[in-house]
Amino acid sequence: GDSVTQMEGPVTLSEEAFLTINCTYTATGYPSLFWYVQYPGEGLQLLLKATKADDKGSNKGFEATYRKETTSFHLEKGSVQVSDSAVYFCALIAGGFKTIFGAGTRLFVKA
Amino acid sequence: DTEVTQTPKHLVMGMTNKKSLKCEQHMGHRAMYWYKQKAKKPPELMFVYSYEKLSINESVPSRFSPECPNSSLLNLHLHALQPEDSALYLCASSQEDASTDTQYFGPGTRLTVL
Numbered sequence: 001g002d003s004v005t006q007m008e009g010p011v012t013l014s015e016e017a018f019l020t021i022n023c024t025y026t027a028t029g030y031p032s033l034f035w036y037v038q039y040p041g042e043g044l045q046l047l048l049k050a051t052k053a054d055d056k057g058s059n060k061g062f063e064a065t066y067r068k069e070t071t072s073f074h075l076e077k078g079s080v081q082v083s084d085s086a087v088y089f090c091a092l093i094a095g096g097f098k099t100i101f102g103a104g105t106r107l108f109v110k111a
Numbered sequence: 112d113t114e115v116t117q118t119p120k121h122l123v124m125g126m127t128n129k130k131s132l133k134c135e136q137h138m139g140h141r142a143m144y145w146y147k148q149k150a151k152k153p154p155e156l157m158f159v160y161s162y163e164k165l166s167i168n169e170s171v172p173s174r175f176s177p178e179c180p181n182s183s184l185l186n187l188h189l190h191a192l193q194p195e196d197s198a199l200y201l202c203a204s205s206q207e208d209a210s211t212d213t214q215y216f217g218p219g220t221r222l223t224v225l
Contacts, residue, residue, distance in 0.1 A: 034213070043115075043201050043216040044154065089153055097142060097167055097205075099214060101153035 002027040002094045006102035014110050019077040021105045023064075023090035026071065031092040033057075033066055033073040034099070038087045047075075047088070080109045114138075115217035117202050123223045126192060132220045134185040134202030142166075143185040144214065145177060146201040154201055160185060192224045 007022040025031065032051045036044040048057030053068035062077045073090060090102040115136045124130050134143065142161045146154035159167035160179040174196075176188040185202055199219045205212040 036216075043117075043218045044203075045216065046213050049213060093212075097144070097159045097161070098156060104151070104153050106151075 002031070002092060002100050004090050004092055004100050004102035006088075006090050006105050008103070008105070010106040010108055012108045012110065013080055015082055016079045017109075019075070019080045019084075019107070021075040021088055021090075021107070023073045023075065023102060024071050025073065025090075025092050027092055027094045027100075029094055031094040033064070034091040034093070035062070035064055035073070035075050036089045036091060036101075038089065038104075040086070044089065080107070082109045082111050085109045115202055115204055115215050117200075117217035117220050119220060120218070121221045121223075123225065124189065124192065125225050126194075128192075129188070129190045131189065132187040132200055132202075132222075134187075134204075134217055135183055136204040136215070137183055138204065138206075138215065139182075140204035140206055140215070141182060142205045142207065142212070143179060144203040144205075145185065145187055146203065148199040148201055148219070150198075158187075189222075192222075194224050197222055197224045 003026045005024050034049045035047040037047045038044050048059045050057040050066035056065045064073050064075045087104045087106045089104045091099050118133045144159050145157040148154045157171045158177045163179045174191050178186040201219045202217040203214040205214045
């Protein structure tokens with residue numbers, strides 16, 4: 001079945017450090033790929049998405065590129081801030097309504 | 112307006128109580144979802160409504176009863192819950208049922224069952 005695998009956290013970085021959170025997927029067909037962020041005590045917010053191979057999603061300094069050949073959608077940011085501390089979920093929709101989420105990666109950014 | 116609202120924000124209930132969670136969106140979305148999220152876990156899909164009809168029920172126990180009175184509203188009726196049902200309940204909506212659609216999430220209702 002379809003699945004998403006994320007790197008385990010927590011990830012702890014200093015402010016202005018470079019961030020990479022790895023995400024790989026398994027799916028039949030051509031899924032759409034998403035990164036959601038969840039701040040403490042809140043619901044999920046869409047961070048970025050890509051709907052076909054080689055698309056790059058970007059938002060708020062975060063980027064991810066849909067790599068069909070490596071079935072990956074790694075999240076990157078060049079310079080993290082304390083306010084980026086949150087849980088990040090990689091997800092896919094392969095068809096219909098059902099979103100498949102990764103386990104989530106908790107990010108702590110220290111000042 | 113890209114907001115999904117949920118009420119109440121917090122709910123504490125006993126195992127014999129009946130309560131309801133409410134979700135509302137005014138984005139004209141035709142698909143609405145209920146998810147359950149336990150601490151430090153990803154959301155788990157419970158139900159999906161499409162055009163006000165139940166489209167997906169992920170084998171959820173009957174003590175959870177969804178209702179979609181109109182295209183903007185989604186309710187989740189709770190009865191005879193168990194302590195293990197304590198979780199964050201998230202509502203979401205999306206435009207249609209296409210696989211590219213973004214789901215917009217509400218802030219959630221944090222439910223505690225005593």
